[in-house]
Amino acid sequence: MIRLEEFYDNTLSDNLMILSYKDPRTEGEFIKKRIKQHPPLTKAAQDVDNPFKKNRPPIKPRGGKKTQPVPPPQSHETIPRLDEIYIHCMIKQAIHNKQHLLSGLMALQCITSERPNVVYSKTGVANWKLRAGMPIGCVVNIKGPPMYTFVDKLVEIVLPRLKEWYGVPLSSGDGNGNIAMGFPSSALSLFPEVEGNYDSFPLMTGFDVIFNTTAYTDHEARALLSGFQIPFNEKKRKRRNIRVME
Amino acid sequence: MNASRITCLISSINKTNFIKHVKFNELFINIGKGRKPYSIYSSLKPEPEIREMVAKKYRIVSSIVLTRPPQILRDLHPFEKEYYLYQQKLEQIHSPPFPQDFYFKKGSIAEKRWNKRKEQDKKNALSVFSEFNDNLKDKSDIVEGEEDINNDNKSLGDVEEEEIKIASRITQDDLNNNLKSLNRALHRTLYLIVKKPRDEHAWQFPQGGVNNRESLIQAAARELEEECGNKMDVWFVGRRPIGCYKYTYPKNFVREDDKDIKGSMVFFMKAHIFAGQVHVDQKEIVDFAWVTKQEMKDFVTSNYYSAVLDMLSEF
Numbered sequence: 001m002i003r004l005e006e007f008y009d010n011t012l013s014d015n016l017m018i019l020s021y022k023d024p025r026t027e028g029e030f031i032k033k034r035i036k037q038h039p040p041l042t043k044a045a046q047d048v049d050n051p052f053k054k055n056r057p058p059i060k061p062r063g064g065k066k067t068q069p070v071p072p073p074q075s076h077e078t079i080p081r082l083d084e085i086y087i088h089c090m091i092k093q094a095i096h097n098k099q100h101l102l103s104g105l106m107a108l109q110c111i112t113s114e115r116p117n118v119v120y121s122k123t124g125v126a127n128w129k130l131r132a133g134m135p136i137g138c139v140v141n142i143k144g145p146p147m148y149t150f151v152d153k154l155v156e157i158v159l160p161r162l163k164e165w166y167g168v169p170l171s172s173g174d175g176n177g178n179i180a181m182g183f184p185s186s187a188l189s190l191f192p193e194v195e196g197n198y199d200s201f202p203l204m205t206g207f208d209v210i211f212n213t214t215a216y217t218d219h220e221a222r223a224l225l226s227g228f229q230i231p232f233n234e235k236k237r238k239r240r241n242i243r244v245m246e
Numbered sequence: 247m248n249a250s251r252i253t254c255l256i257s258s259i260n261k262t263n264f265i266k267h268v269k270f271n272e273l274f275i276n277i278g279k280g281r282k283p284y285s286i287y288s289s290l291k292p293e294p295e296i297r298e299m300v301a302k303k304y305r306i307v308s309s310i311v312l313t314r315p316p317q318i319l320r321d322l323h324p325f326e327k328e329y330y331l332y333q334q335k336l337e338q339i340h341s342p343p344f345p346q347d348f349y350f351k352k353g354s355i356a357e358k359r360w361n362k363r364k365e366q367d368k369k370n371a372l373s374v375f376s377e378f379n380d381n382l383k384d385k386s387d388i389v390e391g392e393e394d395i396n397n398d399n400k401s402l403g404d405v406e407e408e409e410i411k412i413a414s415r416i417t418q419d420d421l422n423n424n425l426k427s428l429n430r431a432l433h434r435t436l437y438l439i440v441k442k443p444r445d446e447h448a449w450q451f452p453q454g455g456v457n458n459r460e461s462l463i464q465a466a467a468r469e470l471e472e473e474c475g476n477k478m479d480v481w482f483v484g485r486r487p488i489g490c491y492k493y494t495y496p497k498n499f500v501r502e503d504d505k506d507i508k509g510s511m512v513f514f515m516k517a518h519i520f521a522g523q524v525h526v527d528q529k530e531i532v533d534f535a536w537v538t539k540q541e542m543k544d545f546v547t548s549n550y551y552s553a554v555l556d557m558l559s560e561f
Contacts, residue, residue, distance in 0.1 A: 001319055001330060010435070010561040011315040018484045018516060106348070197349055 004148040012227040071216040080215035080224045089207040090137035103203040110193040116140035158190045167233035177215030298455040304511045308465035309453035312438040425535040434538045435559040441533035449545040466515040475525030487513035491553040
């Protein structure tokens with residue numbers, strides 16, 4: 001049994017259902033707004049009797065703008081839930097010496113108990129002497145019990161001991177309920193697995209933690225994460241257009 | 247900006263930009279006097295008298311469901327217990343080999359202690375599977391052969407490691423059945439119910455009428471402070487009610503102030519308690535209790551219980 005998982009089932013999910021409830025009118029408006037972003041289908045795609053459409057996949061709508069997912073009607077199954085976590089670190093020193101990657105790989109494995117994958121660069125950057133296809137970082141994906149154990153460790157042991165850190169900025173989030181945060185290399189050394197064996201790691205790296213939730217807005221995802229005691233910094237909001245008075 | 251400039255602005259008002267100028271002018275005045283915007287209008291309006299909210303001949307009532315969430319993990323069913331134990335041991339056996347060289351320096355005390363723990367864990371894990379029992383006997387012989395190392399570890403372990411004492415899941419208040427304590431039934435959610443000085447429908451969640459000048463949440467907070475004192479740290483979960491209970495007054499019951507009212511509509515607001523305790527005023531409330539969902543059935547009437555049943559947590 002995992003402590004945080006039990007806490008979510010007993011207490012947090014009940015509260016999130018109340019907090020994220022939208023009345024039918026607000027929900028309808030929100031869904032309409034999301035659907036509106038999807039560009040209309042072309043005439044050829046709308047035509048059902050078109051012989052060209054037979055046995056072919058549906059034609060994609062025009063336009064390069066990314067569309068946001070449309071949420072299903074809300075029910076007890078749509079309560080925001082922590083889905084998975086990606087922990088990622090880029091190691092700049094690996095450009096010159098691939099051996100530096102090993103330190104990052106081992107550190108991620110220690111703190112998550114899962115085997116990380118190596119990330120290869122997609123494009124080259126001439127200024128950094130980085131070519132496409134070079135190993136540059138590592139990433140690990142955790143779900144289920146290891147994920148909740150990681151959040152527990154992060155919240156109870158690492159975050160309270162961080163210096164000069166005022167919480168996750170409110171500007172974080174991709175608009176669809178996924179929230180990412182970055183930590184300096186000093187945070188990695190605060191994990192108990194790394195701290196007890198600090199001398200074995202030749203290189204400490206900073207790392208990013210990406211929380212993927214089933215929420216459809218950042219607001220709901222933030223409510224979920226703050227339920228797990230992750231602090232948010234209210235001063236760092238997204239910049240909005242300031243209304244100029246005439 | 248000075249007064250002459252304002253008069254200049256006002257003089258240039260015409261129909262199209264009237265609203266714009268008024269807003270600007272007002273903002274300017276208010277900043278100067280350190281007041282909130284629109285305060286000049288509120289001072290002109292007569293303040294509405296405070297009276298109880300009534301909708302369609304039903305009195306609007308706000309009630310607070312004050313909860314204390316579980317403090318410890320729930321009790322496991324014996325089958326669940328077996329399942330988790332089996333899974334844990336299965337995982338121990340099938341886990342990839344531990345990189346011992348990475349974590350421990352060769353010949354260190356920590357390494358010796360680790361080796362000892364490992365042997366013990368393996369023995370415990372293997373004992374689940376009957377087919378491994380024969381292998382286990384052979385291994386236990388080997389362990390006995392290395393007695394001198396074990397003895398060393400024992401003497402070292404006693405000095406450095408302190409034993410962790412696990413507190414009991416059952417507290418003193420559980421044994422005394424002290425329903426007024428928050429330190430009871432740690433694995434369950436507790437709810438506050440209060441007793442009114444009357445014979446029927448005495449036990450209820452704290453509740454009270456909503457005024458025409460306040461919201462449901464404000465009314466709930468006010469009622470809680472009036473009835474149960476202000477020595478509690480309370481957090482409301484959202485501004486929306488989590489349930490509604492509509493009932494009509496019995497025929498012989500007539501309210502003195504308003505005879506038209508047929509009954510009440512109770513809206514339940516959820517809140518958490520973090521610290522503090524209830525202090526009853528002996529007027530409206532005479533007694534209180536912190537109870538679980540199942541215990542609540544003995545206190546409240548069956549109609550009331552069936553109305554609030556689905557809002558309460560099973561854990």
